[in-house]
Amino acid sequence: MSPRPWRLITALAITAAATACTAGNQTTTDSGPKAEAPQTIEVWHGWSAPHEVKAFEDAIAGFHKLHPNITVKLVKGQDDTKILNAIRSGTPPDVVSSFSTNNVGQFCSSGALQNLTPYLEKDKVNLSIFPKAVQDYTQYKGNRCTLPLLADDYALYSNKALMKGNPPPKTISELTALAKKLTVRNPDGTIKVAGFLPSVTYYEHVPEHIATTSFGGQYLNPQGRANFATDPAFTKYLQWEKSLLDWYGYDNVKKFVHSMGQEFEASNPFEKGKVAMGIDGEWRTKFMEEEAPKVQYDTSPVPVNDDRQNTYGGGFVTGTIIGIPRGAKHAQASWEFVKYLTTNTDALVTFANGLGNVPSTIPALASPNLKLPPQFKTFLDVFKNPNSTTIPSTINGGDFVVKFQSFVQDQWEPGKVPDLQKGLQGLDKKVNDSLQLAGG
Structure with a gap:
């Protein structure tokens, strides 16, 4: 798919x-x-x-x-x-x-x-x-x-030429260091080649492919209610994401994203050598074969947070x-x-x-x-892999996924959340109110 x-x-x-x-x-x-x-x-x-x-x-x-x-x-x-x-x-x-x-x-x-x-x-x-x-x-x-x-399922794609001999990262700290090392900027500071874009606006870099796999976040608690403010994995994920995003510069990332080609066309920036590393699904191998046969690349499991190295090898399914x-x-x-x-x-x-x-x-x-x-x-x-994860289904479908991504994209990334814990508590309330309204 x-x-x-x-x-x-x-x-x-x-x-x-x-x-x-x-x-x-x-x-x-x-x-x-x-x-x-x-x-x-x-x-x-x-x-x-x-x-x-x-x-x-x-x-x-x-x-x-x-x-x-x-x-x-x-x-x-x-x-x-x-x-x-x-x-x-x-x-x-x-x-x-x-x-x-x-x-x-x-x-x-x-x-x-x-x-x-x-x-x-x-x-x-x-x-x-x-x-x-x-x-x-x-x-x-x-x-x-x-x-x-x-x-x-999802894994990390690495452009061999842009990796410059560096092995694929296994941990978030390795990924962060490589993202900075491999990024090439234009004279004005904008992004020419991105090592790794943390923004949720970049195709498959949505929270469920990183927050769950890399940080172990559980969207819902055993009672079926929102878990964003309670599970520390989400705070770790968001702090890492915002830190790397700020290193690039929010406006620089936004400009780079707006200049990108379509995800499912040959203009995809990974296929064009504009991104060194990116998380994507297995179907990308077929697109690479069809649209970018000359690009040499590797795949490896998505890196995990440094305190979860025993789970490396899993992914989002x-x-x-x-x-x-x-x-x-x-x-x-x-x-x-x-x-x-x-x-x-x-x-x-x-x-x-x-x-x-x-x-x-x-x-x-x-x-x-x-x-x-x-x-x-x-x-x-x-x-x-037994460490692979997915997210639960609810009576109102992926509403909790949509609300979390909207929170990250529209509030967190632009710097509109002065208090993360309060922001996540508000998100939990919105998700739970929606579940209750749907009869869940």
């Missing part, structure tokens, strides 16, 4: 749409035409780059052979807001995939996506083919309304999810499609090879047919 900028907007927009969906999703596995009947199913997905669209088409080639009576119409570039608006209006597609595991709680609790457990039980699908972390982020409070469709919307008119054929795409090893390996994603089943992870570049091994190792 390659997440798109809508992922943070979606969590805000999704709540209003989800409230229009009837809570509770009673699933019947015999609704609509039989799977054997001639029919067309419409499948919405978020991929849009040419190699991504082709990868999806290649992955379902085997489905066409198994089910020649089912025509699959693929619709690219769809996000969660469009999906929920279609469900709310009573005109949903038959199958949807989403990049937003944060929204599983909303999808399941609102009934926007059907509970797949009856289908799984009817066809005796063994969930143990999915790693435990993957099983966890595809259900909410026992309602499994999604299944995993490939997985993503998430993935694409797939499900059947409430009101789908071809539910039985839709289930056959979902089952095939999420459990068939050949389909998953083909898809993973085409997208440069991590396969989401244990058999596919072990397949000798995986054809991925050497730099991809880091991501397979991170995915299996």
